Amino acid sequence: MTNHNLFAALRAAFPAALDEVAIETGDGLLYSWRDLEHGSAMMANLLQSLNLPEGARIAVQVEKSVEAMVLYLATLRAGYVFLPLNTAYQSLEIEYFIGNAEPSVVVCSSANFGWVSKIAFKAGTQHVFTLGDDRTGSLLERAAHCSDQHEVVVKQPDDMAAILYTSGTTGRSKGAMLSHGNLLSNARVLQDYWGWKQGDVLIHALPIFHVHGLFVAIHGALINGSKMIWLAKFDPKKVIEKLPQATVFMGVPTLYVRLLAEPGLTVDACRSMRLFIAGSAPLLIETFREWQARTGHTILERYGMSETAMLTSNPYQGGERRGGTVGFALPGVSLRVVGDDGQGLPPGEIGNIQVKGPNVFAGYWRMPEKTAEEFTADGYFKTGDVGKIDADGYITIVGRSKDLIISGGYNVYPAEIEGYINELPGVAESAVVGVPHPDFGEVGVAVVIAKPGATPDGARIVATLKSSLANFKVPKQCFVVSELPRNTMGKVQKNVLREQYKALFA
């Protein structure tokens, strides 16, 4: 029987010489392909020794490390479902994710063990392990006693491999269920489309709890048997120092903006580079042009989502990489732009982007109604992005129908933040909007109306939010005003607020 386990395909691409370096960390630690093979086998054996139920979720909130990546590989290998969580999430957020996903295993940092394990055990999780970013923790201690031989568990293409939480259009976060088939098909298409070749070396500088760092970057390198230079945190100086040893770099637009601020970014520093890829948020045309001028390289912009992995890409070869566009639908992906009546629109007209393909997820975890709402009768997924396809086939994203702010590549849902602000003392109502920001692309700003007689303070509201929410979600500023602009239906006109505050960080 063919094994469709994603790990089996990644493992098959490891070079024959298993003692070669697979990963070099920013601190100079070297991991061989054999280390990845044995490490993932030991952790997979540990997970399997726990007698977890079929489809058990392994929830992981740990700092970035090679061992954290090995835990991801081990979860695939053992046939369980990986559930990565942003390290910025605080207790209220973690409580929701663990309560909703009901993971059998939770892995957290030692520093957070106290509060995370309390939440996990309360939610019925049986096993809580710790994993530090310095090769410490109970997960590694336990795995050290396990065999380094392990047979990859057989999976079918539709079997679930990971759940990524994303808020979609409204309401609380929803877990997008991605299958082995979704992830493997996307990895293979990108390997071919981006011309991955022997000798490629990827600089991995992104977090590993979202699609970009976890899937696009890690799968990209592993399925090509390519070495990674592994940076625990993004540091522009460190990236520039490593560029001469690398060929491929991936980043959200903020990473490119910060690299451009470094005088060390020169044509010479990029001499060995083959490809710079950007995505997760709109890349400003100014950044695209400045990069070309400074490095001689044209950034390749692509577009994707948690629910779909990668959807479109500018060409690697055989065509122009057009700034301000996200290129063409990837092979196997059907992408259409429709009007509000669901009818396809002619080239150049702006409408809703819908997609279909082997990369598109099966649905949201335990939310069949939400899933049904987000798919059309003929099986297209409604992305919530608004765009157009020009006469040459290039796709441009011009906005979003979903109320979403993308800040430094992280998604912030205004409705969630407004919910927290509205609970604060003295607040009658609030609106959170995204405004342009030179570093993060876009940041949230809160506009608040006080309850009669109350005098809430904007700075204090920001400080209070920081103590209970992931820091990237906290509005950078909060204004208390006497009224919010409304349309004739009484709905807050967020476009008016965005216009009013657009120069705040200019």
Ligand code: MLC
């Ligand atoms: C940090 N802060 C942010 C922020 N990151 N605020 C808004 N947006 C962000 N993204 C906060 C910090 O908590 C801090 O607050 C202040 O802003 C300054 O922080 P910093 O030191 O400058 O931040 P840093 O740690 O350097 O992180 C910035 C960053 C990081 C850009 C490196 O945000 C990052 O790694 N972003 C990548 C996200 C990503 O991988 N997205 C892919 C999603 S996948 P204070 O209050 O403490 O001063 C996806 C699909 C697809 O979208 O298509 O790929």
Ligand code: AMP
């Ligand atoms: P996430 O839910 O975190 O996966 O974020 C997905 C969203 O990021 C998409 O629906 C888009 O709105 C946005 N996005 C991803 N890549 C791009 C891009 N290249 N340009 C503009 N927006 C993008």
